[in-house]
Amino acid sequence: MELGGIKSNPVFSKVEEGIALAKSSGADCILSVGGGSCLDSAKAIAAGGKYTGNLWDCFLNKTAMTEALPIFDIMTLAATGSEMNGGCVITNEAMLQKYSLYGAALYPKVSVINPKLQATVSRDYLVYSASDVIAHSIEGYFTAKVQPEIINLQVEANIKTIIKTTELLLANPDDTEARGDFAWAATMALNGLTHVGTFGLSFPNHMIEHAMGAVCDVPHGAGLSVVMPAWMTWFKERNRPQFERFAKEIFGLNTAEEGIAALKAWFDKIGTPTSLAQLNISGSVLEQVIDTAAKDAVYKQLDDVYTREAIAEIFALAK
Numbered sequence: 001m002e003l004g005g006i007k008s009n010p011v012f013s014k015v016e017e018g019i020a021l022a023k024s025s026g027a028d029c030i031l032s033v034g035g036g037s038c039l040d041s042a043k044a045i046a047a048g049g050k051y052t053g054n055l056w057d058c059f060l061n062k063t064a065m066t067e068a069l070p071i072f073d074i075m076t077l078a079a080t081g082s083e084m085n086g087g088c089v090i091t092n093e094a095m096l097q098k099y100s101l102y103g104a105a106l107y108p109k110v111s112v113i114n115p116k117l118q119a120t121v122s123r124d125y126l127v128y129s130a131s132d133v134i135a136h137s138i139e140g141y142f143t144a145k146v147q148p149e150i151i152n153l154q155v156e157a158n159i160k161t162i163i164k165t166t167e168l169l170l171a172n173p174d175d176t177e178a179r180g181d182f183a184w185a186a187t188m189a190l191n192g193l194t195h196v197g198t199f200g201l202s203f204p205n206h207m208i209e210h211a212m213g214a215v216c217d218v219p220h221g222a223g224l225s226v227v228m229p230a231w232m233t234w235f236k237e238r239n240r241p242q243f244e245r246f247a248k249e250i251f252g253l254n255t256a257e258e259g260i261a262a263l264k265a266w267f268d269k270i271g272t273p274t275s276l277a278q279l280n281i282s283g284s285v286l287e288q289v290i291d292t293a294a295k296d297a298v299y300k301q302l303d304d305v306y307t308r309e310a311i312a313e314i315f316a317l318a319k
Contacts, residue, residue, distance in 0.1 A: 036080025128221025
């Protein structure tokens with residue numbers, strides 16, 4: 001049986017449709033052919049195929065998800081790293097919640113990553129993907145209270161690889177070697193390797209952007225390229241030495257401010273948004289996004305740092 005119509009920012013209503021189809025057809029596994037949105041939907045459907053209640057309760061941590069149908073995937077876009085981890089992110093459009101579900105059962109049995117199958121990715125989604133991978137890379141890099149040197153080096157290699165290969169692919173979409181290196185960096189950024197030996201890391205950029213995705217349905221990478229420079233500016237004094245290291249190692253610059261400006265300039269160069277104005281988010285809609293992000297901060301136990309006022313300050317830097 002086939003289920004089509006998976007969209008960017010995959011939605012729970014489509015997951016519920018897939019769960020019903022999996023159960024009625026007696027499916028014994030789930031195959032995803034697509035990008036991260038397709039695979040995350042497949043993971044949620046696989047979990048729902050073995051669950052008897054409302055699967056969203058698992059996203060809300062009201063009950064545990066302990067088993068799922070076997071998951072297989074063929075990736076036609078590299079970005080989320082979902083092909084080598086046990087997580088998925090789904091938007092409940094009725095509740096305006098974009099939440100994650102994690103578990104060993106959601107780890108794919110087999111993932112096929114063939115760069116030749118990713119050669120037709122559009123220019124927009126290439127640059128959105130680059131933004132997403134960089135966001136996965138910097139979250140722990142800047143927020144972890146303990147970060148081994150080998151992990152710093154791994155993260156920096158991921159970021160430099162994404163910058164280099166994105167530019168190569170914008171010039172020549174058929175560059176299979178660059179496409180393969182891009183895909184590897186995307187996988188490595190969120191397969192857990194860059195978190196080994198770290199302590200106290202968090203994902204505030206994703207938390208904030210997920211509110212944008214839930215309320216405004218903006219492409220995930222496009223939202224992240226708006227949030228990241230603003231968040232970095234707001235957060236930099238909490239870990240200035242690491243921001244100065246970022247500036248030096250990634251861009252050959254000296255100060256935290258120069259590094260942040262260089263990343264924003266690179267986003268502008270490749271054509272992914274860097275301001276809320278470019279996404280047409282303002283006024284009452286922005287207030288709703290801020291409210292949603294503040295609720296998510298409470299849910300994720302990050303509200304000691306990310307109060308509503310703090311989130312509003314970050315968005316003010318993104319206008």
